[in-house]
Amino acid sequence: xxxxxxxxxxxxxxxxxxxxxxxxxxxxxxxxxxxxxxxxxxxxxxxxxxxxxxxxxxxxxxxxxxxxxxxxxxxxxxxxxxxxxxxxxxxxxxxxxxxxxxxxxxxxxxxxxxxxxxxxxxxxxxxxxxxxxxxxxxxxxxxxxxxxxxxxxxxxxxxxxxxxxxxxxxxxxxxxxxxxxxxxxxxxxxxxxxxxxxxxxxxxxxxxxxxxxxxxxxxxxxxxxxxxxxxxxxxxxxxxxxxxxxxxxxxxxxxxxxxxxxxxxxxxxxxxxxxxxxxxxxxxxxxxxxxxxxxxxxxxxxxxxxxxxxxxxxxxxxxxxxxxxxxxxxxxxxxxxxxxxxxxxxxxxxxxxxxxxxxxxxxxxxxxxxxxxxxxxxxxxxxxxxxxxxxxx
Numbered sequence: 001x002x003x004x005x006x007x008x009x010x011x012x013x014x015x016x017x018x019x020x021x022x023x024x025x026x027x028x029x030x031x032x033x034x035x036x037x038x039x040x041x042x043x044x045x046x047x048x049x050x051x052x053x054x055x056x057x058x059x060x061x062x063x064x065x066x067x068x069x070x071x072x073x074x075x076x077x078x079x080x081x082x083x084x085x086x087x088x089x090x091x092x093x094x095x096x097x098x099x100x101x102x103x104x105x106x107x108x109x110x111x112x113x114x115x116x117x118x119x120x121x122x123x124x125x126x127x128x129x130x131x132x133x134x135x136x137x138x139x140x141x142x143x144x145x146x147x148x149x150x151x152x153x154x155x156x157x158x159x160x161x162x163x164x165x166x167x168x169x170x171x172x173x174x175x176x177x178x179x180x181x182x183x184x185x186x187x188x189x190x191x192x193x194x195x196x197x198x199x200x201x202x203x204x205x206x207x208x209x210x211x212x213x214x215x216x217x218x219x220x221x222x223x224x225x226x227x228x229x230x231x232x233x234x235x236x237x238x239x240x241x242x243x244x245x246x247x248x249x250x251x252x253x254x255x256x257x258x259x260x261x262x263x264x265x266x267x268x269x270x271x272x273x274x275x276x277x278x279x280x281x282x283x284x285x286x287x288x289x290x291x292x293x294x295x296x297x298x299x300x301x302x303x304x305x306x307x308x309x310x311x312x313x314x315x316x317x318x319x320x321x322x323x324x325x326x327x328x329x330x331x332x333x334x335x336x337x338x339x340x341x342x343x344x345x346x347x348x349x350x351x352x353x354x355x356x357x358x359x360x361x362x363x364x365x366x367x368x369x370x371x372x373x374x375x376x377x378x379x380x381x382x383x384x385x386x387x388x389x390x391x392x393x
Contacts, residue, residue: 006374011229027074059161064153073106095150109160109171132177140248147180184225184234186373222326226335228254253335259302332361
């Protein structure tokens with residue numbers, strides 16, 4: 001079996017696009033290592049296969065992870081805070097972290113089980129899986145050595161046992177193709193191929209008409225890709241990113257969330273939650289009515305420092321590093337949604353002062369810019385000969 005994956009391993013969520021699969025699959029970037037299998041409450045095989053990604057339990061044997069063992073992954077891992085591992089946004093570097101390996105292996109193996117079951121209506125005992133995957137690490141961490149290090153970790157042989165209720169499927173995972181690029185660079189290709197509605201706000205702001213992605217193909221753009229743990233500053237001239245002028249900082253909504261959790265804990269004694277659970281308080285007010293209002297209030301206060309840091313970064317990089325050359329300052333990423341209300345006008349004032357235009361990507365596209373770009377690269381550059389061979393469920 002063959003999988004083609006565009007895999008944006010974010011500090012908050014892993015976002016994945018497969019050929020022929022509608023939309024973007026999102027898996028919380030968290031895992032929990034457990035010593036024994038939990039009790040099985042659902043024995044219907046079909047239901048368990050359908051819900052596999054939400055109830056993901058796997059045993060991983062791999063020379064690329066520090067500890068072989070039994071792992072809950074994604075949504076199943078964050079049902080409680082005890083023993084949960086997520087990305088340490090303060091110090092961890094993605095190419096050495098086990099989370100990208102563990103979560104990617106678990107996802108790929110589970111998808112192989114789902115696809116085989118869909119095709120045969122039977123649960124196999126074993127599957128041999130070939131994976132072709134593109135992913136990205138922060139610009140501040142990316143160089144030839146770190147990219148190769150992560151690629152080599154994926155290229156090792158991996159054995160994953162996927163638990164489907166009481167049943168187990170052994171998946172031999174081999175990465176036949178793997179490419180690690182810089183976060184922010186794939187988004188450049190997303191802009192070029194974007195429909196006109198991505199630029200509706202931009203066109204209205206600057207009195208333009210008939211704008212689509214081709215409008216920017218010969219432009220100088222400074223990209224600010226604001227994520228959870230890092231903000232990437234990418235410079236592109238036409239279709240070419242300029243690697244020597246790309247960098248990143250540990251800024252983002254994840255840092256604001258950690259500060260907000262501390263503020264919230266001062267109000268709610270004994271509060272013990274992780275970033276993913278806090279995000280649920282913000283995103284799902286109907287499910288968390290008791291906590292939503294306080295979480296919003298704390299995050300509003302905590303995000304101010306991050307916004308000031310990022311605005312300072314943009315001003316310095318634009319004027320000093322890039323000698324005020326970019327025509328456009330493009331802003332996207334998950335944090336751009338959270339920060340826009342407090343940041344847009346100040347950034348617009350700066351851009352006006354240096355004769356540049358702000359391209360603030362709307363929230364419908366902002367979070368998925370990198371994963372869409374990775375999929376474009378998979379289809380058109382990296383895995384052209386394999387792309388259409390991947391049969392989707």
